[in-house]
Structures are given as structure tokens and as C-alpha cells.
Amino acid sequence: MEKMPKIGLPLIFIIIVVIILLTKSITTIGAGSAGVLYKPLADGVVTDQPALGEGFHIIAPWNSVTVYEVRQQELSEKIEALSSNGLDIRIDASIWYLPEYENLGNLHQQKGEMYVQRVLQPAIRSAARSVIGRYTPEQLYSSKRDAIQTEIFAETNRLLEGQYVQLNEVLVRDVKLPPTIKAAIERKLSQEQEALEYEFRLQKAEQEAERQRIDAEGKAIANEILDASLTDKILKEKGIQATVELAKSTNSKVIVIGSGQEGMPIILGNN
Incomplete structure (x- = not known):
């Protein structure tokens, strides 16, 4: 086996060191995260600069980055x-x-x-x-x-x-x-709800009674006004008007003028 040239070993060593340094110098910060840079050869944690955002970052190999999730x-x-x-x-x-x-x-x-x-x-x-x-x-x-x-x-x-x-x-x-306290509170709330429902039903009943009273009073007043307005002359006039309308009808009938009560017409023979 042919011996490796003397220059080969130092070159390989240098390449390995470079790869290690590059590996330590490249930092990747994922989505929703940010990095805090630490410089041991300077002032330590960097607080006077913005945190490192998402993506690739190249830093000195002797520095380090601590990653924090910055999403909610x-x-x-x-x-x-x-x-x-x-x-x-x-x-x-x-x-x-x-x-x-x-x-x-x-x-x-x-x-x-x-x-x-x-x-x-x-x-x-x-x-x-x-x-x-x-x-x-x-x-x-x-x-x-x-x-x-x-x-x-x-x-x-x-x-x-x-x-x-x-x-x-x-x-x-x-x-x-505690279970006993919870049960007692639920019983009290249930009783309060029942009391509110009962009070609501009473209010509805009182409102309905008041409505009926007002309605009855209105009808009574209307009847009083109607009774007061129905004089004999008005009734006779209404009867005459009804007779005239019936006379115009094509139905078969016999009208006897002045033979009814108070001289009102009598209508006979309605088919």
C-alpha cells in the first residue's frame, strides 16, 4: 500500500476542524421560535439586540443560542x-x-x-x-x-x-x-326558580283578570249608551228602513202596511 503524502494528514485534519466549526456556527431556528445569543467571550447574554428570528444564522463557534417558542x-x-x-x-x-x-x-x-x-x-x-x-x-x-x-x-x-x-x-x-355544598346550592337555586315561576303565573293571572274586568266594563258602558240611544222613533225608523230593503228583494212575500205593533209593517209569505 502506497504511503499517504505527508501533506495529506494535516489537510484532512484542517478539513475536519473546518467542518466542526461550520457545524457549530450554523444555527437553525424553526417556525414560531426565536433565539437568544450567548457570547461567553464578551458580555454573556445579548440583551441589547433583537432576538434571532426564524431561519439559518451563522454565529461564532464559541457562542451559543437558546431557542424559545414565541407563539401563544x-x-x-x-x-x-x-x-x-x-x-x-x-x-x-x-x-x-x-x-x-x-x-x-x-x-x-x-x-x-x-x-x-x-x-x-x-x-x-x-x-x-x-x-x-x-x-x-x-x-x-x-x-x-x-x-x-x-x-x-x-x-x-x-x-x-x-x-x-x-x-x-x-x-x-x-x-x-365540596359535594354537600354543591347539592345544597343546587337545591336552593331550584327552589328559587320554582318561586319565580309561581310569581310569574300569578302575575299572568292578575293581568288576565284585569283584562277581563276592563273588557266587561267596556261592554257595560257600550250597552248603556246603546240603550239610551234606542228611542221609539229611532226603532220605528230602523223598522221602516228594513221594510224598504225587504220590499226590494226578489223573494216572494206579502207586506201588510201598518198592521204590526206600533204600526210597523208585517211581512208574510217568504219563500
């Missing part, structure tokens, strides 16, 4: 707290959040990759316990879910101020009470 993410939390009267309440909540892109370097330097456990979770748990403590179990179960969502969101936002985390929404999926 969801955190599911089961939080136990005490109501205003000291009863155990558990809520299931979803939190929509993302790291602040323009402050990604500060987030990495001050909070690290576990910023959710170090910042977001303590904030949401503290806010939820504070808000739940303002309400009774009945309020939490029946009528205040939207209110506690809004208040937890506002309280969490206050705690996250200056923490480089953006909170988009807090959704309370479920409020769980």
Missing part, C-alpha cells in the same frame, strides 16, 4: 383556594401566554428557560387564590364565573408587570365545590 401557548392549572367563608374551592383554568419577543434576552438572563414555573405559575396561583377569597361558594358556582375570570386576569397581569411575560387570556373551565 397554553398552561392548564388546577388551583385550590378558600372561599370568603373558608370552604375549599378548586378551579380548572387555562392560561394563554407568550414571552415578550422584544425582551427575550432579558427573560433568558433573569428568569431562564423555566420562566413558566418561576414566574407564570406562582402569579396565576396567587391571583386566583386572592380573587376566589372574595366570593362565597354560591357566587362562584352560579353567577360570578365571568367576574372571577376578569379579576384573575387583571390580578395576574399586575403581578407579571416587568417579568417579560405577556398574558393574553385566563379561562375558568370549571369550579368544583
Whole structure:
């Protein structure tokens, strides 16, 4: 076997080193992510420049990049707290959040990759316990879910101020009470609903009775007016008008003028 020229080994070594350096110098950042550059030979984490965006980036081989997802993410939390009267309440909540892109370097330097456990979770748990403590179990179960969502969101936002985390929404999926308390509240709500239905039926009955009274009074007044207006002369005039109309009819009949009561005509022979 022919010996390799002396120049061959150094060249191969150089090529290998170059490949290694190139491999370490090329960084790929995927969709929905951004990278924080760390320079160990300079000032460490780069905080005065924008984070590295999606795509290929060439960096010095002695530097490194930490990649963060910068899309909206969801955190599911089961939080136990005490109501205003000291009863155990558990809520299931979803939190929509993302790291602040323009402050990604500060987030990495001050909070690290576990910023959710170090910042977001303590904030949401503290806010939820504070808000739940303002309400009774009945309020939490029946009528205040939207209110506690809004208040937890506002309280969490206050705690996250200056923490480089953006909170988009807090959704309370479920409020769980002790079984005995839940059953008692449901019974009370059912009884209140029945009372409202009964009151509604009474109101409808009273309205119908009032309508009938007004209708009867109207008819009575109309009859009084009609009785007062029907004098003998008017009745005779109406009778004469009816006789004239009947006389015009083609039906066979006999009209006896002036032979009826009060001199009214008598009509005979209607086929």
C-alpha cells in the first residue's frame, strides 16, 4: 500500500476542524421560535439586540443560542383556594401566554428557560387564590364565573408587570365545590326558580283578570249608551228602513202596511 503524502494528514485534519466549526456556527431556528445569543467571550447574554428570528444564522463557534417558542401557548392549572367563608374551592383554568419577543434576552438572563414555573405559575396561583377569597361558594358556582375570570386576569397581569411575560387570556373551565355544598346550592337555586315561576303565573293571572274586568266594563258602558240611544222613533225608523230593503228583494212575500205593533209593517209569505 502506497504511503499517504505527508501533506495529506494535516489537510484532512484542517478539513475536519473546518467542518466542526461550520457545524457549530450554523444555527437553525424553526417556525414560531426565536433565539437568544450567548457570547461567553464578551458580555454573556445579548440583551441589547433583537432576538434571532426564524431561519439559518451563522454565529461564532464559541457562542451559543437558546431557542424559545414565541407563539401563544397554553398552561392548564388546577388551583385550590378558600372561599370568603373558608370552604375549599378548586378551579380548572387555562392560561394563554407568550414571552415578550422584544425582551427575550432579558427573560433568558433573569428568569431562564423555566420562566413558566418561576414566574407564570406562582402569579396565576396567587391571583386566583386572592380573587376566589372574595366570593362565597354560591357566587362562584352560579353567577360570578365571568367576574372571577376578569379579576384573575387583571390580578395576574399586575403581578407579571416587568417579568417579560405577556398574558393574553385566563379561562375558568370549571369550579368544583365540596359535594354537600354543591347539592345544597343546587337545591336552593331550584327552589328559587320554582318561586319565580309561581310569581310569574300569578302575575299572568292578575293581568288576565284585569283584562277581563276592563273588557266587561267596556261592554257595560257600550250597552248603556246603546240603550239610551234606542228611542221609539229611532226603532220605528230602523223598522221602516228594513221594510224598504225587504220590499226590494226578489223573494216572494206579502207586506201588510201598518198592521204590526206600533204600526210597523208585517211581512208574510217568504219563500
